[in-house]
Amino acid sequence: DVKVTQSSRYLVKRTGEKVFLECVQDMDHENMFWYRQDPGLGLRLIYFSYDVKMKEKGDIPEGYSVSREKKERFSLILESASTNQTSMYLCASSSALGNQPQHFGDGTRLSIL
Amino acid sequence: DAKTTQPPSMDCAEGRAANLPCNHSTISGNEYVYWYRQIHSQGPQYIIHGLKNNETNEMASLIITEDRKSSTLILPHATLRDTAVYYCIVRASGGYQKVTFGIGTKLQVIP
Numbered sequence: 001d002v003k004v005t006q007s008s009r010y011l012v013k014r015t016g017e018k019v020f021l022e023c024v025q026d027m028d029h030e031n032m033f034w035y036r037q038d039p040g041l042g043l044r045l046i047y048f049s050y051d052v053k054m055k056e057k058g059d060i061p062e063g064y065s066v067s068r069e070k071k072e073r074f075s076l077i078l079e080s081a082s083t084n085q086t087s088m089y090l091c092a093s094s095s096a097l098g099n100q101p102q103h104f105g106d107g108t109r110l111s112i113l
Numbered sequence: 114d115a116k117t118t119q120p121p122s123m124d125c126a127e128g129r130a131a132n133l134p135c136n137h138s139t140i141s142g143n144e145y146v147y148w149y150r151q152i153h154s155q156g157p158q159y160i161i162h163g164l165k166n167n168e169t170n171e172m173a174s175l176i177i178t179e180d181r182k183s184s185t186l187i188l189p190h191a192t193l194r195d196t197a198v199y200y201c202i203v204r205a206s207g208g209y210q211k212v213t214f215g216i217g218t219k220l221q222v223i224p
Contacts (some may be wrong), residue, residue: 104156
């Protein structure tokens with residue numbers, strides 16, 4: 001079974017803090033993704049990576065950065081957390097082969113106070 | 114990616130088959146149909162996908178019409194743990210294309 005593991009299920013941080021969200025996958029997938037999910041706005045892509053050290057902006061990259069130093073690990077960084085970044089953050093991974101689906105982690109519910 | 118239309122909610126009796134429809138009348142020839150579900154407060158779970166042939170795995174069956182304009186996800190024996198929001202999406206082949214969910218169908222399995 002594909003396993004995508006996010007480091008925390010729940011996280012509470014303060015405005016202005018630098019926040020790190022970690023994601024690890026065990027399927028040797030080339031592609032990894034970070035989304036946020038908000039009521040009424042659905043799933044929105046923040047960043048994705050198709051190889052080690054490679055990254056591409058998604059639809060809402062402002063205020064975020066990412067790091068992929070190893071194939072299995074993809075980190076999302078909130079440089080200076082703000083209250084509008086309170087959200088459910090979802091990591092996903094997929095094989096680079098054709099039609100393979102993305103597999104999601106259980107999510108991190110992040111609250112910025 | 115083609116747009117999909119799903120009923121907002123459905124009920125199903127426990128132990129019965131749950132048949133969840135999805136309309137994707139503008140699907141292109143290279144687009145696949147994927148189904149995910151999301152149980153409250155958890156991440157989306159991949160269920161099944163297909164191009165034009167019917168597909169079956171340990172979780173569900175996917176029936177795609179011959180013209181590919183609609184599909185049905187079948188959970189053969191629904192349990193209370195199948196209560197979730199089910200999302201049908203259509204996406205072209207290509208590993209790093211984003212996933213976008215619509216409103217989905219909230220399936221309530223009733224004891």
